[in-house]
Amino acid sequence: xxxxxxxxxxxxxxxxxxxxxxxxxxxxxxxxxxxxxxxxxxxxxxxxxxxxxxxxxxxxxxxxxxxxxxxxxxxxxxxxxxxxxxxxx
Amino acid sequence: xxxxxxxxxxxxxxxxxxxxxxxxxxxxxxxxxxxxxxxxxxxxxxxxxxxxxxxxxxxxxxxxxxxxxxxxxxxxxxxxxxxxxxxxxxxxxxxxxxxxxxxxxxxxxxxxxxxxxxxxxxxxxxxxxxxxxxxxxxxxxxxxxxxxxxxxxxxxxxxxxxxxxxxxxxxxxxxxxxxxxxxxxxxxxxxxxxxxxxxxxxxxxxxxxxxxxxxxxxxxxxxxxxxxxxxxxxxxxxxxxxxxxxxxxxxxxxxxxxxxxxxxxxx
Numbered sequence: 633x634x635x636x637x638x639x640x641x642x643x644x645x646x647x648x649x650x651x652x653x654x655x656x657x658x659x660x661x662x663x664x665x666x667x668x669x670x671x672x673x674x675x676x677x678x679x680x681x682x683x684x685x686x687x688x689x690x691x692x693x694x695x696x697x698x699x700x701x702x703x704x705x706x707x708x709x710x711x712x713x714x715x716x717x718x719x720x721x
Numbered sequence: 722x723x724x725x726x727x728x729x730x731x732x733x734x735x736x737x738x739x740x741x742x743x744x745x746x747x748x749x750x751x752x753x754x755x756x757x758x759x760x761x762x763x764x765x766x767x768x769x770x771x772x773x774x775x776x777x778x779x780x781x782x783x784x785x786x787x788x789x790x791x792x793x794x795x796x797x798x799x800x801x802x803x804x805x806x807x808x809x810x811x812x813x814x815x816x817x818x819x820x821x822x823x824x825x826x827x828x829x830x831x832x833x834x835x836x837x838x839x840x841x842x843x844x845x846x847x848x849x850x851x852x853x854x855x856x857x858x859x860x861x862x863x864x865x866x867x868x869x870x871x872x873x874x875x876x877x878x879x880x881x882x883x884x885x886x887x888x889x890x891x892x893x894x895x896x897x898x899x900x901x902x903x904x905x906x907x908x909x910x911x912x913x914x915x916x917x918x919x920x921x922x923x924x925x926x927x928x929x930x931x932x933x934x935x936x937x938x939x940x941x942x943x944x945x946x947x948x949x950x951x952x953x954x955x956x957x958x959x960x961x962x963x964x965x966x967x968x969x970x971x972x973x974x975x976x977x978x979x980x981x982x983x984x985x986x987x988x
Binding site: 645646647648649651652654655656658659662663 | 867
């Protein structure tokens with residue numbers, strides 16, 4: 633009934649938006665796990681970039697996907713050993 | 722040399738076999754020489770959809786194991802004579818009874834004799850699927866506008882690409898314009914957003930599909946059926962014609978008129 637009233641006033645979004653959103657999220661996970669090389673490649677490049685600025689613990693670096701209710705986040709845990717002193721030129 | 726098309730989906734029950742049968746019959750109607758191959762070992766169904774279940778003597782496994790010659794196992798279609806043949810799957814064996822090398826060889830043999838070889842793949846992503854895509858030149862991925870079917874289609878597309886089968890196109894089956902109008906079903910644009918592969922066609926959900934399967938006569942030959950028209954359009958696109966996808970949001974009056982006169986819309 634609520635749905636009907638919602639539709640009547642045009643403010644109600646059909647269930648397809650829900651479907652699309654859920655699909656989008658589940659595919660982030662599916663696609664990442666389908667290509668195991670992806671996370672490894674990402675890790676390697678992350679190390680390269682961050683190493684320009686600070687010394688990090690490459691062994692302790694962790695990259696994961698974290699799924700929330702309405703989002704997927706890439707969580708990287710990067711232990712820092714030392715930060716380089718940067719002198720302006 | 723002909724072309725091998727594999728019809729696949731990941732998820733079961735989205736219309737693979739029905740689509741394979743209709744594409745086969747449709748291509749034969751346009752004068753192409755077609756062989757339909759049922760690669761669903763142990764769960765064969767292409768024979769019943771085509772109405773040829775009573776004519777099976779030998780099957781795919783008999784061919785690859787050398788119990789008969791390829792020509793002996795091919796079943797001639799009722800209506801299309803020398804233009805449409807079926808190579809049925811074995812019903813009493815396991816999916817892993819066929820080896821990929823055997824499939825490859827079989828596909829090569831068939832390609833020499835036919836313009837189109839259409840392989841109906843089993844559901845799933847295991848052995849049977851891998852066998853079905855061996856030797857394929859292109860893949861047709863069938864999905865429906867549901868979360869589970871689109872998700873599985875995405876996975877299948879990934880696996881096709883991993884197997885270096887990059888020529889893949891999508892058919893969206895069982896679309897319901899009324900539900901799309903209400904916002905309760907994903908439309909083509911939504912699915913295209915997510916899967917991002919070329920769309921070969923859309924098939925509206927319609928009872929004529931079930932009626933034609935009951936009779937064992939694929940709907941593509943039924944000039945009054947909307948899914949039939951949709952399959953005819955897909956077949957013409959496969960042959961290289963450019964036919965626009967139809968706007969499904971058509972007027973109800975036109976819809977009823979169309980059903981009444983059996984005219985053609987583009988799907």
